[in-house]
Amino acid sequence: MRIVTHSCPDCGTVVAGNVLERERVLKCPGLDCEAVLRFTDLSESEREHLLANLERYRAE
């Protein structure tokens, strides 16, 4: 299964694509980091993949 991640450009914290898809916009969860991460930070192909496979990235 494809695993999509995104690294915060400010602090390096890695966030899974499924989290970005779920939250859409979130404050970076890194310690003391004020960056804002967005689902749209992912590439178009990554976003399409996550949206096409939503059920596989959500725990039952």
Place this chain on the structure above:
Amino acid sequence: MKGVVLAGGTGSRLRPITHTGPKQLVPVANKPVIEYAIDDLVEAGITDIGVVLGDKGREEIQAYLGDGSDFGVDITYIVQGEPLGLAHAVGCAKEFVGDDSFVVYLGDDLMREGIVDFVADFDPDEYAAGIGLQRVDEPERYGIVEVDGVPTTDGSGDNQDDEGGDNQDDEGGDNQDDEDGDGRGDVVGLVEKPDDPPSDLALIGIYVFTPAIFEQIEKLEPSWRGELEITEAIQGLIDDGNRIQSHVVHGWWKDTGKPEDVIHANRLVLDDIERDVRGTIEDGADVTGRLELGEGSVVEAGATVRGPVSVGANTTVESGTYIGPYTSIGDDCDVGDVHIESSVVIGESTIRCDRRIVDSVIGRRSTITRNTDKRPEGERLVIGRNSSLEL
């Protein structure tokens, strides 16, 4: 080499303790269990560590570990989100590990002997992965591996449930065919909770991988429980012709997933503590055996302590109290009149009652007091969901 500590999961088996915090911060001998993993990695020379976090307890773990500098490491946080399996958690670490080999350590595991030998033995030029193993009595309960050239069982009785870590003294008994008894054959197959186990060598939650594992993880499909299984990824490495190193870990190991596991792990760790008294033992206190006593703590005259016992900082053990072997009392507690042994009191609690408390885990900010002067007579309880009491 880098380290990846898996600190996700819901901690459902440790409720109600985990209603208010992640299982990786539950203390064993007054140290959060995840800190043992960090210490083991540091001891093995690994200081660049990724900590994979789930939705549960993420902020608490970050608040405790910080940037890692208090522990001599550099921590990168990796937010997994939903608990989609160990292989998903490992896959989320791909950017972090880059081209390095890396150790994967379950953040609620304890290993007496650490991982120095395990890491030193691994040769990434020969092997795509290495797996930490230990012999168990009931292999049908575990993930089991088949190792090339290794007998199916050795009858040594090693397993994590040995009282007091009996297997720690079983030098060289792990593998009858190995030259040095360390189980160094190649892993040729894995099976989860087999009805007909191919061996008694169980996966214990410690792995070392080369980046080749990521290609296998990408090939996985969710299992029947909706998770990406790390055992399937390792099997994929084998099926593609890669070599997988086996390494039998000596000494006890313990998963702290359930309350009885926490009590047992606490017992195993306290078996090895040294006397370390930074607080005050008043004249007239009766203290025998090994005691860790934190700064600002007091064992008052008239109190009895029978080690091994660990008491955190700023805790008072009042006159008339008996603290028996294999008990840990956390920071900022008041303990009076009670007889308590083989138990874990997490911290910030008041226990002042004429009762015997044994084999118990008492969560943070709990209050247990006497009811003898109250009317009507009876037990008065405020109990959260998933609590368990034997009255």
